[in-house]
Amino acid sequence: MDLDLSEEQQLIRQTARDFTRREIAPKAAEIDEKWLSEKIDSKEISISHFRYDGRLILTAGTDELQQAVNGLAGVEGAFAELQVLRRVK
Numbered sequence: 001m002d003l004d005l006s007e008e009q010q011l012i013r014q015t016a017r018d019f020t021r022r023e024i025a026p027k028a029a030e031i032d033e034k035w036l037s038e039k040i041d042s043k044e045i046s047i048s049h050f051r052y053d054g055r056l057i058l059t060a061g062t063d064e065l066q067q068a069v070n071g072l073a074g075v076e077g078a079f080a081e082l083q084v085l086r087r088v089k
Helices: 007-024 033-041 062-072
Strands: 049-052 055-058
Touching: 033 055
Parallel strands: none
Antiparallel strands: 049 055
């Protein structure tokens, strides 16, 4: 049984990856850094982080990040701009 992707399947996979990196990733779950920094400073939010050159650097693992983002989903001001993505058939 050959489980390797065909040349066409590899091209489709690469095209989807390129599109996601270019169009989706920059807009997905963009948390407002200033808002998050203020919430961390006031101890309203606890997440693994450090500061470098005046910037907030999150060091949380995947599970902690997912939990934090899910917890902020309905919080006013948490995300810089709402992006709605719809599947087109």
